[in-house]
Amino acid sequence: MHFVPLRPEPASERQQQSFCQLVCLPFIILLALAGPVAAADHTLNPGDPIGQNITDAAAGDTLILNPGTYREIDIIVSKDIIIRANTSCGGTAANTIIDTMASGRIFDNRGGYNLAIDNLSLKNGTHTESGGAIRQSGGTLAISSSIISSGSSTDGNAIYVVSSPLTVTSTTFSDCRSDNFPGAIFALSTTVRIENSTFSDCRSEKSTGAIDAILTTVRIENSTFSRCTGRLGGAVAVFRGPAIIISSTFTDCHASYRGGAIAFDESTLAITSSSFTRCSCPEGGAVWGGYDGGATIHFSRFSDCDSEGAAIYRYAGTWDVRNNWWGTNDDPSPHIYGPATYSPWLVLGAVANPSSVTPAQTASVTANLTYDNLGYYHDPVADGHVPDDILTVFTLTRGTGSLVPDAGGMVSGTNATTFMSPAGTMAMVNVTVDGESVGVPITVNGAAFTGSPISGTVPLSVQFTDASVGSPTMWNWSFGDGTWFNTTDTTAASPLHTYTSTGTYTVSLTASGAFGTTTQTRVGYITVVSPGTVPETTIDNRDNDDGFPSVTPAATEAGPFPLMTVTVNIGGDSKAWQAVVTGTKLSELIVTGTVQNSAGFNMTALPGIVFQYLRLEPARYGTITQARVNFTVPQSWLDENRIAPGSIVLYHMTADGGWKALPTTFLNTKDGTGFFSAESPGFSLFAIAGTPGTTAPAVMATQATAVIPVQELPEAGKAVPQKPVTTQTTAPPAATPQPALSSPVMTAILVIAAIGILAGGGFMVRRWWIRRQNPALFEEC
Numbered sequence: 001m002h003f004v005p006l007r008p009e010p011a012s013e014r015q016q017q018s019f020c021q022l023v024c025l026p027f028i029i030l031l032a033l034a035g036p037v038a039a040a041d042h043t044l045n046p047g048d049p050i051g052q053n054i055t056d057a058a059a060g061d062t063l064i065l066n067p068g069t070y071r072e073i074d075i076i077v078s079k080d081i082i083i084r085a086n087t088s089c090g091g092t093a094a095n096t097i098i099d100t101m102a103s104g105r106i107f108d109n110r111g112g113y114n115l116a117i118d119n120l121s122l123k124n125g126t127h128t129e130s131g132g133a134i135r136q137s138g139g140t141l142a143i144s145s146s147i148i149s150s151g152s153s154t155d156g157n158a159i160y161v162v163s164s165p166l167t168v169t170s171t172t173f174s175d176c177r178s179d180n181f182p183g184a185i186f187a188l189s190t191t192v193r194i195e196n197s198t199f200s201d202c203r204s205e206k207s208t209g210a211i212d213a214i215l216t217t218v219r220i221e222n223s224t225f226s227r228c229t230g231r232l233g234g235a236v237a238v239f240r241g242p243a244i245i246i247s248s249t250f251t252d253c254h255a256s257y258r259g260g261a262i263a264f265d266e267s268t269l270a271i272t273s274s275s276f277t278r279c280s281c282p283e284g285g286a287v288w289g290g291y292d293g294g295a296t297i298h299f300s301r302f303s304d305c306d307s308e309g310a311a312i313y314r315y316a317g318t319w320d321v322r323n324n325w326w327g328t329n330d331d332p333s334p335h336i337y338g339p340a341t342y343s344p345w346l347v348l349g350a351v352a353n354p355s356s357v358t359p360a361q362t363a364s365v366t367a368n369l370t371y372d373n374l375g376y377y378h379d380p381v382a383d384g385h386v387p388d389d390i391l392t393v394f395t396l397t398r399g400t401g402s403l404v405p406d407a408g409g410m411v412s413g414t415n416a417t418t419f420m421s422p423a424g425t426m427a428m429v430n431v432t433v434d435g436e437s438v439g440v441p442i443t444v445n446g447a448a449f450t451g452s453p454i455s456g457t458v459p460l461s462v463q464f465t466d467a468s469v470g471s472p473t474m475w476n477w478s479f480g481d482g483t484w485f486n487t488t489d490t491t492a493a494s495p496l497h498t499y500t501s502t503g504t505y506t507v508s509l510t511a512s513g514a515f516g517t518t519t520q521t522r523v524g525y526i527t528v529v530s531p532g533t534v535p536e537t538t539i540d541n542r543d544n545d546d547g548f549p550s551v552t553p554a555a556t557e558a559g560p561f562p563l564m565t566v567t568v569n570i571g572g573d574s575k576a577w578q579a580v581v582t583g584t585k586l587s588e589l590i591v592t593g594t595v596q597n598s599a600g601f602n603m604t605a606l607p608g609i610v611f612q613y614l615r616l617e618p619a620r621y622g623t624i625t626q627a628r629v630n631f632t633v634p635q636s637w638l639d640e641n642r643i644a645p646g647s648i649v650l651y652h653m654t655a656d657g658g659w660k661a662l663p664t665t666f667l668n669t670k671d672g673t674g675f676f677s678a679e680s681p682g683f684s685l686f687a688i689a690g691t692p693g694t695t696a697p698a699v700m701a702t703q704a705t706a707v708i709p710v711q712e713l714p715e716a717g718k719a720v721p722q723k724p725v726t727t728q729t730t731a732p733p734a735a736t737p738q739p740a741l742s743s744p745v746m747t748a749i750l751v752i753a754a755i756g757i758l759a760g761g762g763f764m765v766r767r768w769w770i771r772r773q774n775p776a777l778f779e780e781c
Contacts, residue, residue, distance in 0.1 A: 359421060
C-alpha cells in the first residue's frame, strides 16, 4: 500500500479564510484567558511593611490592614492603591492605626497615582515641609471614615494636595497644627469636597486653622468645625476659587486677623443652612470677604459672633445676606459691617394650639424661625430653613402646669413642647432661642383655689380663695372633713372653713361654667394638730416668708429638747452632698437626696434654666428649724448654657405650689465642679437653676447703606500666582480600583504554551485540510 502523489488544486478564497479562522481561534481563546486579572486583596498584620506591600502589589490592588498599630514612616505610593481596615474582623479607624511617632510623613504620593484611604487612623504624621499625613501631586485622593490626628508640619499638617482632586467623607481631623500653612488641609489648583466630617482643635500660627484652598473649587456639606484657630480664617480660607458651604456648623472658631470662621478673597461664597456660634475676630467674627467676588448667605444662624467685631465684614463685592437668623428679632444691622442686603431677616415666633384648654387637656406650643420680619412664611422644603438642632428652651413664666419637654433642638426651623395644667390658670409659656424670648399665652378654663393658712393647731380656720378661670357659675367645695359647701353666688365662692379635729385633709373644688365642669383636688392640703403634743406650726410671716411652716420646738412630757447643730453627708443621687442642720434630736439624723424628673403639677415655672429637681428627705430627728444645703453644679453645664456661677440659685418649694429663692452663695470651683451653699428653713422639694447671661456686641456695625473705604490687603496676599488656571468645577468621584495588568511571567508561560499547542495543532489541521481538498493524494495503491 502506498500513496500516489497528485498535484493539488488551489484552494478557493472562502476555503483559505475558513482555514485561517480555524487556525487563529485557539490562539485568540488563549489570549483571552491570559488577559487582565482582577485586582487582588493583600491582608497585612501589624509589623508587616506597608510600603513594601505597595511595591509588590499590582496597580489597583487593595491592602487590607488587620486591627493594630503599624509604625512606619515615609511610605512611598508607587501605583494606584486602596488601603483600608479589615472591617470584616472588627477593624475600624479607632483600632487600625498608622503611627509615625512624630518621626516623619506617613504617605508620599507625588507620582500622580490614585490613593484611597478607608477606616484608618493616621496619627502623629509630621514633616518639616508639606503634608505631615499625606503629600500628593496628581491623581486623586479619597479619604473616608478615617481619623487624622496629632500631627504637625510647616506647610499643611494633615493633607497637602496639588492638582489632585480631594474627597473627604465621614472623617475626623483633630489637633492638627501647622506654622505657615493651614492646620488640616492645603489645596492648590484642584477641587475639594468635604462631607459629613469633623474638624476640631485645628490651628495655624500664620495661616488658616483647618482648610486653605487656592485656585480651588470647594464644597463643604454637613460638616462641623469647632475650636479651630488661625490668622486669616479660623476654620476655612478660599482665594480665587468658588466655595459652597451647606448645612455646616462653626463653633468657637477664632482668627487673629480676619474671618473668625471663614475668610475669602477674589472668590464667590455661597452659604446655606449653616450655623456660626461664638466665633470671633476683629474683622468679621464669622465671615470676612476681601476685594472682589461676593457672598450669598441664606437661612443661616449667627449667634454671639460679635465679641471682637461685627459678625459679617464686607470689604467689597455684592453681598446678599437676607433671610438669616441673627439671634435677635431686632434690626440686625449692628451685626453687619459694610453695605449688604440683609432685609428681610428671620424672627422668632411661637404659637399655642389650642390656646384655650381645660384642665388635663394639652396644648402644643411650637417655636419657629420660619417667618421673617415682614410676616412672610418661608416653606422649609421649597425655600429652605435654618440649621437643625438650634437649642430651644421652653419655660412657664406665669401660671401653673408642666412642659414636656422643656428644651430641644429645632428641626426644619421649628420645635414643639406639650403644655398641661391640672387646674384653671392663665399661663404664659416663654420660648427662648439664642437669648431672644417670646411669650405665648394659654388659658386653662377650670377650677383652681388656694387656702391660708394650710397648717396649725385645732381649731384651725382656713380662708379658701377661688382662683378658677373661665367665669364659672357654680362652685362645689369639699373640705375633706365630711362637710361640703355649694353655691352659685360669686360673692360666696371663696368660703371660710374651720377644722375642729386634728388630721390631714384633702380639699377639692368643682367649678362649672361654659367650659364644662372641672375639679381641682389638693391631696393632704390642710394639716391640723393638737397643741403640746407635737411642734406647733404657723405660717411664717417674717420678711423672708416662703410660705413654709415655721417649726417651733414645743414642750413634751419629758420637757423641751435643746437645739443642736449637726453636719451630715447627704446620700442618694442628687447634687446636694452635705447639710448643716439645726434642730432637736439630730444625733442620728439621716438625709437622702433623690433626683426628680420634674417639678410635678401645681408648680409655678422657675426663671432661667433648671439644672436639677431634687427632694431631700430627713429621717431620725425631732425637729428641724434651719438647714444649710451644700450642692454642686458641673462647670461644663454652666459653660454650655452660658450661666455665670454667681447666678445659680437654690429654690425651695412653697406650700402653695410656688417657688422661693433661697440665699445662695457660690463658694469656689475645683476640678471642673462649682460648689455652692444655700440657707433653707427645712427639707422638701428643691430646684437648682440659673439664668443665662447676655453679651452686648462690642463693635457696632454701620448702617446698611454705609460705604466702607477701600483698604489694601497685606503683601502676603499677593504672593499667589496670578496666571489663570483651569480648575474642575465639581468634585470627582472617589477613586475606584482599576483592573490589574496580567503578570508578565504568567503571560509568557501562556504564550509559550499557546505556541506549542498551535504548532502541533496547526500541523494536524493542515494535514486534515489538504486531505479534504485533495483526497487523491491519500489514495491507497
